[in-house]
Every structure is written in structure tokens, then in C-alpha cells.
Amino acid sequence: MKSQENLTCTSPTRVHSNLLLFLLVLAFNGFSQSLPESILFTSGEQGTACYRIPALCTAPDGSLLAVVDQRVPSCADLNWNVNINLALRKSKDNGKTWGNMRIIVDFPDGESASDPSFIVDRIESKIFLFFNYMNHNSQPREYRHMVMYSSDNGETWSLPKDITEEICSREMKGYFRFITSGRGIQTSDGTLLHTLVTLEDGVYIIASKDHGKSWFRLPTAIHPADETQIAESEEGHWILSARVNRVGYRITYISKDNGQSYTTIVDTLHPDPGCNAGFLKIKIQDKTYFFLSHIHHRNERKGLQVCWSSDGCQTWQEGTILFDGSAAYSSITLLPENQLGILYEKNDYSQICFKTLSIDEIIDKTEHPLNIKSPPHH
Template sequence: MNIKLVLSTLLFPCFLFGQGEQLEAIENDLKFINLFSADMKEGVSCYRIPSIITAKNGDIITAIDERVPSCGDLKWSNDINIVMRRSSDNGNSWSDIETIVDYPLGESASDPSMILDETTGEIFMFFNYMNLKTEKNVFYLKMISSMDHGKTWSTPTDMTSQITKPEWKTDFKFITSGRGIQTRSGTLIHTLVNLENGLFLFKSDDHGKNWSLIETAIKPADESKVIELEDGSLMINSRVNNLGVRYIHTSKDNGNTWTSRPDNQLVDPSCNASLIRYSSIKNGGTKNRLLFSNLNSKDSRENLTLKISYDEGKTWSKGKVIYPGSAAYSTMTLLKNGDIGLFFEKDDYSQNVFVKLSLAWITDGKDGVK
């Protein structure tokens, strides 16, 4: 055994080495598993923009940008790939990094997001694409899918014409990273941003065969998450730049009209966040529970916090701090054992870590029943 490793473990017990060279950090009774960082692959500048989902068979799928020449976003990098890792044991161990979208140099794919169709088991992964050689500054919106729990993926499909308007061709537009939803009726719904025109929903009513745009613009909003409420209404939780809090939009008519308000309970420094449903009475749960993770700070990308709501987002708990230091985008999924999987950018984008959280831990033991 490496003597230096033994000594460092004894002297600094908060750090442990997991499988391979994967670094695990124990802080505040939480174990952070670093899944993606530049030191894991030669030539990569950084990994950014996390996405996570639980497949129908219970496997956890994480996807992220592999940004090669620089950490720049899509418009400023000619080599961004989408890569993934998988866990089949509730996040205890992980597969090697696998590339699933890789275009020739000069073309880039960015901002992965996923939806699981609970009926068919198909996973849809969306991403934004740009050819910096021939159409710099023109954004295309694309999709791949998997019918075998993320083991293999289809070739990319360009869905730009289905979910945008022709006059948007040169607009700054993108599908929100992270994840979308499936409603109780089976409709798949996701969000896209047009910086000039607002936030929009797009949907599929036939299990992903065809997609369409809901043409009502939602403002103010940037990167957003949509959820179905217990009464069938839609609620969107939005990043709004330079406001210091999140904005909430609700619709009772499937997205045709919206009511909007700022939510002063949800402090935010203008960053992508995560919103998922933990349980629903209509789906057999004992309570309605929504979970929200973001940076609980008005002006700094730090203090990642998770909050819970028992009244469909009207009020939120004070929150449990997941990581007080530097953090950024976060995304969540419900694991097959009932825990919550949280995947987030940590320490000035240098690491992208996974952490498991129990409902009992989040609520300090006050709510440990499904």
C-alpha cells in the first residue's frame, strides 16, 4: 500500500480515494463523488453543465459537456462533446467516462438534458448544436434517445424546425440543461429559451415521435424547470438575471396562459437550478413533496441548498445546505431506493460531483416516510 496515501488519509480523514482515481470528499456527513474533472482526461479543459436521470431499470445516468480547448460555452468553443457515466448500484460505483455525442472539430454539442418516458422506458437526451465552421452563431436543437437504459443511443435528430419558429433562425436560443418532465397523462414537456423573445415550452403527446412548440412566451425567465402540480396545473421555476430571486409562472390551461410572480423565498444569484417531485398523493404517496436545489445567495455562486415544499411550491422550508462553498449548476433525480441523487458543479467548475441525500437527512428526521 502507498505509504503517502495512508499518511494523507490519517492526517486528512475528510478525503478518501474511491474506485480508480475518483476522489471522494466527506463534508457535513455527505459524501461527494467527483465524476468529471479535467484531470481525468488529457487535453480536456473542463466539464460543465450536468444532467442526471434515473432509468426505468434503476440505473443512474449522468451526462455533461466535455469542453476540450477551453471552458467556453457553445458559441466560443469548436470542440464540445457530450459524455456520460452510469451507476447500477444507487451511486456507490460508476462506469468509466463514455462519449455519446462527438462531432468533427469545428462542430460542438452542449447543454445536455434528459426526460424518461415512464411508459416506454425510452430516455430522451436533448442538446444544443453549432457548426462554427459554416454557421457560427446559429443554434440548432437536437435530440438522441436510448431504448436500453442509456447503454446505446440513436444518431442525433435535428428538431429545430419542430420546436422553433423560422424567424428565430439567427436568435440566441437553447434548450434548458438538466431535465424535463412527463405529466400524468403521458405528455413529455421541456423548456427552451429565446433570449430575444422569452421562455417557451415544447412537448410531445406521442412518446417522443413528434414534438411541437407551445407558442406562448413566458417572461421574465431564463433557464427554467417545469413541473406538474397535483391539480394538473403547470409550474415553471425560472432563473431571472440581476433580480436576486427566482420567478414562478403557473398555468391552468396547459401552457396557453400564465400567471407570474417573483418568489422572495427562493433567493438566487442568476444560475440554473433544479426542481423535481419527490412524491404525490395522486400517485400513491402519503404527502405531496417538491424538492428544489439552487445557490441560496443573492449575488454569489455559492451555498448550494436544498429546500422542500409540502404545498406544491407555495411555501418552502428554510433549506439544508449541501455545500457552502463555490458551486453552480445543480440537477436532481429520485433514486430507486428512495434517496435523492444530486449532481452539481463544485469549486469554481473544477469538479462535478454526485451526492446521495435521504429525505430524513434533508428534514432532520422530521419526514422519513414516503
């Protein structure tokens, strides 16, 4: 115990000032730091063998929508699984709390819907939800491509529309093909863009010029590529970040002529084991930044990282390791207060989690003071 003469008294005024300073520091940190991780979907619960394939978007009213595959009998993919539904959870407070799970796509047994992805049309205030479909009863091994929309921030949805004939030629009928899960974009001129993967030709861009009333496929395919995310630069260039299997890294494709031709950037020092990723463009003052949530490992699906580029995806800077254990697909969106929202698979596909990450934690805030223009078209 300290001796009596070492004890000091503090005036009530000083105590009040110190307490106020402490509370202000807590409040400031609460705005700048990330939220704890939230587990949104757990495999094995509610009679479901597996939840997979996260898709995340920010609705026109600022709500967050998280949609995943509900793979009922097993964790198998679409062409081997006779009962996959799409499940949704919604947050109205930037991911702090989430509503109960709702099944928004549920076909009869033998028919499956898989690989959800979003495009948010901020001109029309619509959310488009894409998925791939297979009828194992009458058309086994034949892939169909569907889209539906919501005009009320994900509360209700239209009936699915089959756009297969609009985006696939007759010669592609037997192809192994699917619309990439995660997200597409709306460009600065209002065009809606997404990617269609074929194992035979490579990856095509599909587009709509009339806010989703009709769709068409551009003729040029990129190769090699699997699941591919897309963003638009400030100059109007299309930037594609592609999963490439069995090479140990991602490939970036850039088109300066609206998808007629591409240049290729291969960064062998930027590892990726062959896995889908999240890809997002954000304007920070007078500079454009691209953020990529992906697996930072050359051979295994472990170590989920959010990295960034400030030179049009020519090079990437290592950012923040979000989770260093087993992880896989992820989807990313912009939140208020300089935050990113990330929905991702972890622990050998047993959980799908949501976490916010402060952009201050990814980019050095002393070099790059943040003033985000929100919301961008993405």
C-alpha cells in the same frame, strides 16, 4: 489507571448482545444517511479544459446516468467553443460506484454539442437526451436543437435528430436560444414537456404527444426567465421554476390550462444569483413535495442548497446546504430508500460531483413520515 476494584467483568452473552445492537444501529444508519460525495468529472484531466453542465436521470431499470459537457479547448460556452462533446458515466448501484466515462456525442472539430438534458419516458421505457448544437465552420452563431434516445437504459443511443424546424419559427432563426440543460418531464397523461429559452421572447414550452416522434412549441412565452425547470402538480398544473438574471431571486410560474396562461410567484426572500437548478416532484403519502437544488445566494454562485415546498411552490422551506463553497449548476433525481441523487458543479467549475441526500435530512421526519411512491413521472 483504575484500581482493581473498579474493574468489572461482562458476560459473553451481554457482549454478544451489545455487539449485535451496535451492528444493527450501523446497518440502520447506513440505510438512512447520505453517501459520501463522489467526484465524477475533473477539469484538466484527459486533455479536457473543462467539464460543465450536469444532467442526471434515473433510467427505467434504476440505473443512474450522468451526462456533462466535455469542453476540450476551453471552458467557453457553445457559441464560442469549437469542440464540445457529451460525456456519460453510469451507475448500477444508486451512485455507490460509477462506470468509466464514455463519449456519446462527438462531432468533427468545428462542431459542438452542449447543454445536455433528459426526459425519461416510462411508458415506452425510453430515455431522451437533448442537446444544443452549433457548426462553427458552416453556420456560426446559428443554434440547432437535437435529440437522441436510448431504449436500453443508456447502453446505446440513436443517431441525433435535428428538431429545430419543429420547435422554432423562421423568425427565430437569429435568436439566441437553447433547450434548458438538466431535465424535462413526462406528465401524468404521457405528454413529454421541456423548455426552450430565447433571450428575445422569454421561455417557451416544447412538447411531444407521440412519445418523441414529433415535437411542437406552445405559443405562450414566460418572461422574465432564463433556464427554466418544469414539474407537474398532482392536479395536473404545470409549475416552472425560472432562473432570472440580475434580480437576486427565482420566479415561479404556474399554468392551470396546459401552458396557455400563467400566474407568477415572486419570492424575493428566496435568493438565487441567476443560475440553473434541479427541480423535482415527489409524492409522500397523501402530500406532494417539490425539491429544488439551487444556489442560495443573491449575488454569487456559492452555497448549493436543497430546499422544499409542500404548498405547490407558493413558499419554500430552507432545507439542507449541500456545499457552502463555490458551486453552480445542479441536476436532481429520485433514488430508492428515500434518497435524492444530486449531480452538481463545484470549486469554480473544476469538478462535477455526485452525492446522495436522505429526504429525512431535508424534511423533519417526525412531522412527515416518509412513504414514497416510486417511480413518479417526472
